[in-house]
Amino acid sequence: MTSARDEILARVRTALGPNPAPVTVLREYRRSSTMDNVIELFEDRLRDYGATVVHVTPDGVAAAVAEQVRGRVRVAPGLPWLESGPDGPHVGGVAVEVDDGGPAAELDAVDTAVTGAAAACAVTGTIVLDGSPDQGRRALTLVPDRHVCVVHSGQIVGAVPELLARLNPRAPLTFVSGPSATADIELQRVKGVHGPRQLVVIIVADTTGQ
Amino acid sequence: MTFLGMPTAPRGVGRLRGDAPFPVAARAALTDTQLRRNIGHATETIRARRAALVAEMPDWEQLRRAGEAIKADTLARLPEVLVQLEEQVTAAGGTVHWARDAIEANAIVTSLVQATGADEVVKIKSMVTQEIGLNEALAAAGITAHETDLAELIVQLGHDRPSHIVVPAIHRNRTEIRDIFRRAMPGVRPDLTDDPPQLAEAARTYLRRKFLSARVAVSGANFAVAETGTVVIVESEGNGRMCLTLPEVLITVMGIEKVIPTFADLEVFLQLLPRSATGERMNPYTSMWTGVTAGDGPREFHLVLLDNGRTATLADPDGRAALHCIRCGACLNVCPVYERVGGHAYGSVYPGPIGAVITPQLTGVADNPDLPFASTLCGACFDACPVRIDIPSMLVHLRARAVASKGASLERGVFGAIAWTLRSPRRFSAAIRLARLGRLLGRRRDRISRLPWPLSRWTVARDAPRPPRQSLREWWRSRPTKPGAGE
Numbered sequence: 001m002t003s004a005r006d007e008i009l010a011r012v013r014t015a016l017g018p019n020p021a022p023v024t025v026l027r028e029y030r031r032s033s034t035m036d037n038v039i040e041l042f043e044d045r046l047r048d049y050g051a052t053v054v055h056v057t058p059d060g061v062a063a064a065v066a067e068q069v070r071g072r073v074r075v076a077p078g079l080p081w082l083e084s085g086p087d088g089p090h091v092g093g094v095a096v097e098v099d100d101g102g103p104a105a106e107l108d109a110v111d112t113a114v115t116g117a118a119a120a121c122a123v124t125g126t127i128v129l130d131g132s133p134d135q136g137r138r139a140l141t142l143v144p145d146r147h148v149c150v151v152h153s154g155q156i157v158g159a160v161p162e163l164l165a166r167l168n169p170r171a172p173l174t175f176v177s178g179p180s181a182t183a184d185i186e187l188q189r190v191k192g193v194h195g196p197r198q199l200v201v202i203i204v205a206d207t208t209g210q
Numbered sequence: 211m212t213f214l215g216m217p218t219a220p221r222g223v224g225r226l227r228g229d230a231p232f233p234v235a236a237r238a239a240l241t242d243t244q245l246r247r248n249i250g251h252a253t254e255t256i257r258a259r260r261a262a263l264v265a266e267m268p269d270w271e272q273l274r275r276a277g278e279a280i281k282a283d284t285l286a287r288l289p290e291v292l293v294q295l296e297e298q299v300t301a302a303g304g305t306v307h308w309a310r311d312a313i314e315a316n317a318i319v320t321s322l323v324q325a326t327g328a329d330e331v332v333k334i335k336s337m338v339t340q341e342i343g344l345n346e347a348l349a350a351a352g353i354t355a356h357e358t359d360l361a362e363l364i365v366q367l368g369h370d371r372p373s374h375i376v377v378p379a380i381h382r383n384r385t386e387i388r389d390i391f392r393r394a395m396p397g398v399r400p401d402l403t404d405d406p407p408q409l410a411e412a413a414r415t416y417l418r419r420k421f422l423s424a425r426v427a428v429s430g431a432n433f434a435v436a437e438t439g440t441v442v443i444v445e446s447e448g449n450g451r452m453c454l455t456l457p458e459v460l461i462t463v464m465g466i467e468k469v470i471p472t473f474a475d476l477e478v479f480l481q482l483l484p485r486s487a488t489g490e491r492m493n494p495y496t497s498m499w500t501g502v503t504a505g506d507g508p509r510e511f512h513l514v515l516l517d518n519g520r521t522a523t524l525a526d527p528d529g530r531a532a533l534h535c536i537r538c539g540a541c542l543n544v545c546p547v548y549e550r551v552g553g554h555a556y557g558s559v560y561p562g563p564i565g566a567v568i569t570p571q572l573t574g575v576a577d578n579p580d581l582p583f584a585s586t587l588c589g590a591c592f593d594a595c596p597v598r599i600d601i602p603s604m605l606v607h608l609r610a611r612a613v614a615s616k617g618a619s620l621e622r623g624v625f626g627a628i629a630w631t632l633r634s635p636r637r638f639s640a641a642i643r644l645a646r647l648g649r650l651l652g653r654r655r656d657r658i659s660r661l662p663w664p665l666s667r668w669t670v671a672r673d674a675p676r677p678p679r680q681s682l683r684e685w686w687r688s689r690p691t692k693p694g695a696g697e
Contacts, residue, residue, distance in 0.1 A: 003308070004307075004308040004309060004310050004314060005296075005308040007310060008308050008310060008466065008515070008517045008521065009289050009292065009293070011216055011217075011517065011521035012288050012289050012292070012466070012521055012524065013289055014216070014521075014525070015216060015521045015522075015524035015525035015530075016285075016286065016288070016289075016524065020286040020287070021286065022283075022286060022287075023279055023282045023283035023286050024279065024283075025276060025279040025280050025283055026272075026275065026276065026279060027276055027478075028269070028272040028275070028276070029269040029272040029273045029276055029478070029481075030268075030269045031477070045491060048491075049494075101505050104422065104455075104456050105422045108418070108422060121492075123491065124484075124491045124492035125491060125492065126492050131503065131506050137455075137505060137506040137507070138451065138454075138455040138497075138506055138507055139455050139456060139506075139507075142448060142451050142452065142455060160477050160480055160481050161474070161477035164473065164474060164476055164477045164480075165474075169435065169437075169438040169440050169473040169498070169500065170302065170438055170439075170440070170500045171500075171503075172497075172498070172499050172500075172503045172506050172507060173496075173497070173498040173499075174451065174495065174496070174497055174498075175480075175492070175495065175496035175497075175498075176494070176495060177490075177491070177492035177493065177494050177495075178494050179494065180446070180447055180448040180494055180495070181446050181447070181494045182360050182410055182446050182447045183377065183446065183488050183490075184359070184360040184361035184364070184377055184378075184379060184447075185360070185379075185384050185387060185406040185409060185410075186248075186251065186252055186255070186383060186384060186406070187252045187253075187255045187256045187377060187380070187488075188255070188406060189488075189490070190406045190407050190410050191407070192407065192410060192411070192414070193360060193410045193413060193414055193446075193447035193448055193449065194358075194413075194414055194417065194418070194421070194447050194448035194449045194451075194452055195447065195448025195451060195494070195495060196448075
């Protein structure tokens with residue numbers, strides 16, 4: 001008996017016939033953007049989605065994070081602004097827990113998650129997380145209701161093709177464009193279903209980026 | 211008629227065949243004024259939003275052409291692309307399964323769930339698992355499938371059927387949804403109002419427990435990248451992320467046409483899909499994963515590659531572009547027929563214009579001969595399609611296949627008689643004189659709304675014009691001839 005695999009592949013070959021005509025893909029759409037207002041556009045898109053946007057200089061990140069977190073806070077293990085003190089880890093003077101990869105159900109009791117980002121896209125107001133140590137596992141930015149995400153200005157590109165070019169396809173990737181939402185009731189966008197209902201983006205104006 | 215003897219989607223399983231033919235189901239739907247109001251309101255909203263966001267994109271046409279070409283290129287070398295996908299997923303720690311049809315896919319998923327010992331699964335909204343009737347197959351094995359997409363939850367709790375590709379509960383308004391939740395959602399607060407944020411909150415509370423305890427998740431796939439083995443899910447609510455991240459075992463079912471060659475190809479589809487589907491610059495969440503990742507997400511990943519009539523579709527060169535569909539639903543939202551009859555009348559999980567070309571090809575046109583006729587051929591669907599599927603031309607092609615599949619019929623006999631009449635000027639003149647008898651009908655409105663049998667079959671769905679007093683030829687012969695004018 002032939003396997004399902006062999007049979008399906010044989011069917012596909014029969015369906016296509018002996019010499020399927022090759023197809024040329026013309027990529028005449030914009031693959032790079034020449035905008036000078038990338039950061040303003042990014043902010044405008046995020047606000048349109050109902051996200052909160054904060055601008056800081058590199059030395060103001062920890063204080064901005066401390067100001068934006070609420071309740072019980074858990075941060076990605078490699079968050080650069082994490083400091084250890086006599087009373088345990090903190091960011092900008094606010095006590096935090098460092099995510100240790102424990103059962104996801106524990107995250108249900110956490111109010112705020114704090115992470116960095118892998119890259120961002122202005123035209124669509126999108127942030128991408130790739131599981132690097134400053135971003136943590138995917139559940140961290142999913143279960144708590146508030147996500148505070150630090151994005152460096154150098155990480156923000158104009159358009160979607162530039163965004164994808166910056167990513168590692170084999171990493172677990174999450175594209176976030178605003179807070180959780182649904183359009184399932186009468187096709188109106190309603191903020192907040194299962195993912196974080198509050199998204200705070202801290203944009204760091206620096207020249208080094210990543 | 212099947213093409214090259216290629217097997218189609220089997221009968222008796224899944225949701226590709228309706229209980230009643232389209233004309234019968236459509237007539238019933240047309241009497242439901244609430245349904246028409248709900249769908250009219252929703253499609254009007256989405257049409258306006260989509261149009262505004264498409265207008266923002268100066269390179270929209272170039273993106274559409276690229277999307278069309280990538281899909282055509284993928285199909286032209288589908289065997290090598292599928293094998294590459296299998297290699298890459300396997301190399302990344304996933305397991306690939308192949309399913310010839312719905313029955314085989316359901317058996318694979320059921321045994322994978324049984325192997326975990328779980329008696330329930332959480333599900334991300336997926337067209338393909340609806341197509342194969344997976345929930346019913348799991349239920350038969352004692353496994354409960356919980357739909358977690360808000361609209362799918364509304365449909366499941368209401369013992370209803372989805373009626374739209376993207377917004378399955380588009381036929382329900384907020385008050386009906388509140389009533390369904392109050393009636394069927396365990397633990398719901400009794401004073402729940404019909405305010406959409408409150409309805410979303412109710413779903414959040416109800417499903418959170420399920421997400422945190424589920425051991426197995428089942429999903430479909432929007433795209434799968436052959437080059438890297440990366441699978442992509444596009445969603446809004448975060449229920450997808452929950453299912454893809456929290457359970458230990460993830461089972462993804464995808465049609466073989468969902469594969470794309472390279473990661474960079476996503477740059478086209480991630481621009482086309484959200485604007486076309488929900489009228490957003492980007493949907494809130496898109497997840498991409500490649501096999502399994504230690505310490506992050508499921509420990510086990512299974513990918514089921516499904517045929518179920520897709521190779522039969524591929525075998526028809528004039529119909530295979532239906533496989534380019536990225537399931538955005540834009541053609542439904544602009545279709546005058548869909549807007550009036552809703553999705554249920556099509557009898558298939560794929561309704562609207564794209565459903566009218568996909569469904570008959572998956573099942574063979576003999577099993578859905580009416581669907582290619584469920585259209586006015588106005589062409590709005592082609593203009594809206596982000597990958598430029600020429601649905602109107604395909605409908606005409608499938609109409610011919612549907613007629614051929616029926617063999618001898620009254621319609622054929624009538625057209626044969628017309629052809630015989632038109633071949634001779636004498637027979638034509640005689641027929642015109644005979645037709646004048648028809649002036650006895652339709653005297654009141656100057657339209658004939660009911661012809662006598664057997665011509666009554668023609669006027670079941672349309673009016674016939676009343677024959678004129680004088681034919682063109684008679685008028686030509688009788689017109690006064692001016693001396694010197696022309697000839």
